[in-house]
Amino acid sequence: MRSSNVHFPKDLAEALDVLHRQPGILIFAGGTDILREQGGRGIALPEDVLYVRDLPELRRAGLTERFLEIGAAVTVSELLELGNAALPPLLSETAYGIGSSAIRNLATVGGNIACRSRFMDLWPVLACLDALVELRDQGGATWMNVNRLVSENGKPAFPEGGLLTRVRVPIEHWDAYLVRKVGLSDYPAPETALFSFAARAEKGILVELRIAFAGELAIRSQALESGIIGRSLPLSQRECAQFAESYRELASALSEGLALQFVALVGGAFELLAR
Amino acid sequence: MTISFILNGEDVSANTRSVDRLSDILRERFGLLGVRSDCRCGRCGRCLVFLNGRLVPSCIVPAFAAKGKEIITIEGYALTEDYIDITEGFKDAGVATCGFCDASKIMATAALLEHTPRPSPEQILDQLSSAPCRCTDPEAVVKAVQAVAERRSKRLYHRAL
Numbered sequence: 001m002r003s004s005n006v007h008f009p010k011d012l013a014e015a016l017d018v019l020h021r022q023p024g025i026l027i028f029a030g031g032t033d034i035l036r037e038q039g040g041r042g043i044a045l046p047e048d049v050l051y052v053r054d055l056p057e058l059r060r061a062g063l064t065e066r067f068l069e070i071g072a073a074v075t076v077s078e079l080l081e082l083g084n085a086a087l088p089p090l091l092s093e094t095a096y097g098i099g100s101s102a103i104r105n106l107a108t109v110g111g112n113i114a115c116r117s118r119f120m121d122l123w124p125v126l127a128c129l130d131a132l133v134e135l136r137d138q139g140g141a142t143w144m145n146v147n148r149l150v151s152e153n154g155k156p157a158f159p160e161g162g163l164l165t166r167v168r169v170p171i172e173h174w175d176a177y178l179v180r181k182v183g184l185s186d187y188p189a190p191e192t193a194l195f196s197f198a199a200r201a202e203k204g205i206l207v208e209l210r211i212a213f214a215g216e217l218a219i220r221s222q223a224l225e226s227g228i229i230g231r232s233l234p235l236s237q238r239e240c241a242q243f244a245e246s247y248r249e250l251a252s253a254l255s256e257g258l259a260l261q262f263v264a265l266v267g268g269a270f271e272l273l274a275r
Numbered sequence: 276m277t278i279s280f281i282l283n284g285e286d287v288s289a290n291t292r293s294v295d296r297l298s299d300i301l302r303e304r305f306g307l308l309g310v311r312s313d314c315r316c317g318r319c320g321r322c323l324v325f326l327n328g329r330l331v332p333s334c335i336v337p338a339f340a341a342k343g344k345e346i347i348t349i350e351g352y353a354l355t356e357d358y359i360d361i362t363e364g365f366k367d368a369g370v371a372t373c374g375f376c377d378a379s380k381i382m383a384t385a386a387l388l389e390h391t392p393r394p395s396p397e398q399i400l401d402q403l404s405s406a407p408c409r410c411t412d413p414e415a416v417v418k419a420v421q422a423v424a425e426r427r428s429k430r431l432y433h434r435a436l
Contacts, residue, residue, distance in 0.1 A: 039316055042296075100404040187318070
């Protein structure tokens, strides 16, 4: 097995310089997604690897008045250590459900978002929270909504050529939320996915609604959400059933098993608004 | 490439390639046979080591990621008083782990108590998900870890006096 050239940049500027010179280089942080399916003796990596796990600029996390800001190389354990006061409940519940505690010590927030083979657990939650990601290259920084990291056919579409440096999660209050893992495996598999739902009401009116679901494919319809926002709460049983049914067509891209579970979870989420 | 790191308290260097797993380097270059490399996907827990104080499955850590870091294996941890707390605490609680999981359960317990001196049953079960094994009743393991926590806090209290 061929050995790779591993670059250890000392700071972000040096990492961006390497990335500029070698745009196709593999960006490596925790490596859990890259290594989890390589059960053989050696690790197969491309010819050039950019090791960013220890870059100080990517290791910071903190709270401002409006945002939770997370460096891309912050591990899932470190994210959880920010505590429930700093983390939206949707995010902390999801992070706590990722792998074992030892895996969470390795897996990074950026790696979870930038995975190109499938959507990992953080994507649907960050999509629900309308989080932004910062992509850096030598030309500067671009902020992009997590919802844009999806191709037209619902597959992951993380942009090539840039380095994911930070994630910014708006701090908002949610009156109802639900997050559920789907599938029997604790590890990513074709029949595993994550469902995420958040809603906010003001004076008995539903003013914000977000539903995202992702595994190998991602589902989120802001058009359907907009059609439901503005309803009076609590929803009637008839409305719950009607709204759940409206998501059935979106689920047709999923396997039969995942589609059934997705529609059932949408129904369960609307039930929360019927109480 | 040659990487330098601290292994069980000593400065060491190793000539590695990017294909090398940390677990393999620790076993084969340094003879630390308490680090196993069985599943090679981070699930079985038999390769757990402390990497800069964090418990990680070393079979899914490339050796190059150890550059400049500190690693403690079960061999290094076995020289500490905390190790004695854990093994004696397990013994007192009547929990006998098997040869498959004893080192990983000790390392997982150590990591938990380092940050959470009085863990809840949920925290214990979550932590021990890193060292899965069906040899022992989970409820018994929870009680054993709580016994270890008690023993450890008493020792630290007496030392502080």
